[in-house]
Amino acid sequence: MNALPVASAKEVRAHARRIASRHPRGLAGVVAVNALAAATGLAVPWLLGDLVASVARGRNDITHYVLLICLACVTQATLIRFAMYAAAVLGERVLGELRQQFVRDMLALDLNTIENADRGDLVTRTTRDVGTLSTTVRHAIPETLIALLTIAISLGALILISPLLVLPCLVSVPILVAASKWYLARARAGYVRQSASYSHLTEGLTETVEGAHTVEALRLTHRRLERVERDIAESYAAERYTLRLRNVFLPICDTTYVLPVAITLVVGGLFYIHGMVTLAAVTAATLYIQQLLGPVDTLLFWLNELQMSGVALARLLGIAESAPPTAPDTCAPVPHSAGNGNWLAIRDVRYAYRPDVDVLHGIDLDVVKGERLALVGPSGSGKSTLGQLLAGIHRPRTGTITFGGLPLAEMPLEELRGKVAIVGQDHHVFDGSLRDNLVIAKSAATDEEIEAALTAVDAWQWAEPFGLDTRISLHGNALTPAQTQQVALARLVLANPHTLILDEATALLNPHAARQAERSLAAALEGRTVIAIAHRLHTAHDADRIAVLEEGRISELGTHQELLEHGGTYADLWNSWQGHAESLS
Structure with missing residues (x-):
């Protein structure tokens, strides 16, 4: 049995770009609505900052601010609803295309490839990998997109309020970049190994269940149990490896994205005391940074899922790599068979399942129509x-098989x-x-x-x-x-x-x-x-x-x-x- 290939990271990125290029209007609409929702969300911290400054000046127009804040919240909720709907519609279209393409690629596989492929690998790709990709398209990608836009727009608003108050955010950047590079350098290989372990485990279980009577008759129970235990141990080790990656990466990220809030309060207070920023700016900046925690947390939460879905997509795209090249529409007739009445003509056919170990030796046979x-x-x-x-299903190692004079x-x-x-x-x-x-x-x-x-x-x-x-x-x-x-x-x-x-x-x-x-x-x-x-x-x-x-x-x-x-x-x-x-x- 042979494992089917897995597409490279470069091929996965190229495929993602092709998907995006097929849906420019839908993607632009999703980005636009999400951007509006994120921009509307900026109004609440700004209004709260202005409210604090207004109260500090002794003004009493709280009701006015409360109404504006409520209006901003309702508007943002409405836009988020439309954004999620638009993302869901686009996501289902993309998911439908991916599924159809996967089925086409599966059906286009050479029968010899299917015969020699690990059934566990095929089953895992059509079930677990498709399921992982479905979760990503339906949930991870829309929520990640919203998080990225919210982060970008919030940082832009923070710069507009006070460029000085952006400095606390920069403290976390080197740590996050270093942690992300460390994680991403190891995650793909880890998840490829994890997915492969699922395939081997499924293959072993499928073989044992389908051949249960043979296993029992030949007293192979102990050997098959050992095989399953080895596969489980490998799957366990693969999952523990990816878990260790997350246990290192996520706590570092949790710590680093909380730091800016504390630093902003301290630094913002010092800037306010020295008259470098207003109280409203400090309040709004603190709320903006606090507001960033949700999107950053969402981004980190789905980063693991995105890594898994990237591997799942690579495994699905690998099916296409196994498909044979498209055969020509017409085949030239073979002269020696033409007109002799032979329906199938077999000439000096040899075949080997393993190199240099032929199981058929120079078969010559004519089958009349x-x-x-x-x-x-x-x-x-x-x-x-x-x-x-x-x-x-198979092609001969040497020799020819013709059908009605045409090469089979x-x-x-x-x-x-x-x-x-x-x-x-x-x-x-x-x-x-x-x-x-x-x-x-x-x-x-x-x-x-x-x-x-x-x-x-x-x-x-x-x-x-x-x-x-x-x-x-x-x-x-x-x-x-x-x-x-x-x-x-x-x-x-x-x-x-x-x-x-x-x-x-x-x-x-x-x-x-x-x-x-x-x-x-x-x-x-x-x-x-x-x-x-x-x-x-x-x-x-x-x-x-x-x-x-x-x-x-x-x-x-x-x-x-x-x-x-x-x-x-x-x-x-x-x-x-x-x-x-x-x-x-």
Whole structure:
């Protein structure tokens, strides 16, 4: 299994700029309303400072100031409400774009990449990372924007009141800059490690749960528990590291942003005594600095979330880096295959999961349009690997595979899926109705077509009482593994590709039901090219030709009767299987 890449910080910043450039008006509106809200908030400290000065002069117009302060508070609250609304609307649009882009990037991934990727990594990116990004877009970014604007406008007002009273604020700047540089230099790596630890933990748990029966049968419980404990220990260590960063950074910041208030009171008092500033200026400046504490605190609070969301966005953008380059719209035909009647032509194909360790060795095979070919052989002989190569999931290390004269590897994915489809042992039921799970293969499918597809795989007998619009649920209307397999086969019938590859596609059905389903499926797919990877040899018996694979090589090729007369590996497998079938009966 391979971990998917993570985008660099530079790529994340570039992507953020692209997002901003796509929403200039929305972003400008959010900034403008937030700026107005922050500017309105400056009125209260100024009015309070003027009130103090007025009282000191012996004037008695408190009611006037109270009314103005109330008006300023109501105006600010209204503007903040509009600002939050505008930010929420913009945030949801951006979040929707990010989600759609992520789904597009996921669907554009090469199937080989998905097959080799850590499932825990994929699950964590689609759940935890998307959730982190959602929190940031909905809450962190709007509140951070408001905080930054409030800080900037408050400092501007402070300079206008008295430039001298800005000096206490400068005391904290070097400390905050040093602490922030220390934190930011370590935070990204820490959160990347933390997210990766979640992926490894999810991967280990998923493997253990899905393979629970195998774990129990092979007495691997202790080993799997050790794996989970190691993953938990790594996740714990990663979280403790980021916690230590916060435990150093946040207390320093809490201390430094309180200092200016105390210093302003002392220095402001001295300036007032010496006649350098007015009492109103000292009062307003102190309140402005006190007012800064809230935005600064908000900024520091969300800084940690922004670091986590930056890593989450980097992991989501990393999916795009794994996507293969867009294939050309047209593929040039290969001369040697043109016009020879071969639907699939395989020439000297070799494949290796690990470098220099081939599992397929120089495969040469021609599949004629409309024929039914069975691939048989011992476990580990390369049958499923060859099937995945023919479906375009993997690319051969050397050699070529052409489809109707066109290189399979160069076909656009959408075109390839319309021509070649594969159904294996692993099936998935999507959240939705039975109809929803079928029409994903053909969105315009009618009820009659759906019924015909289910009938073709012997599923209509249970699907009719179940109901096409009944929601499939793990906790209620759950399908059995055999029914799930039939749904996958029905999708294949609806998709109606030119060539079908069946990799133990009826393995979850009992032998009698499997034979019946295969015969019904064959009738429904009359005229289509079918390549069946067979472990039950009745599938091979019904095929037009049989290819026997041994140790990654085709050792025999012919009809059922020809191979029996040859007396080789297939004959031995058939006789052994027949004896086993008779003993079971």
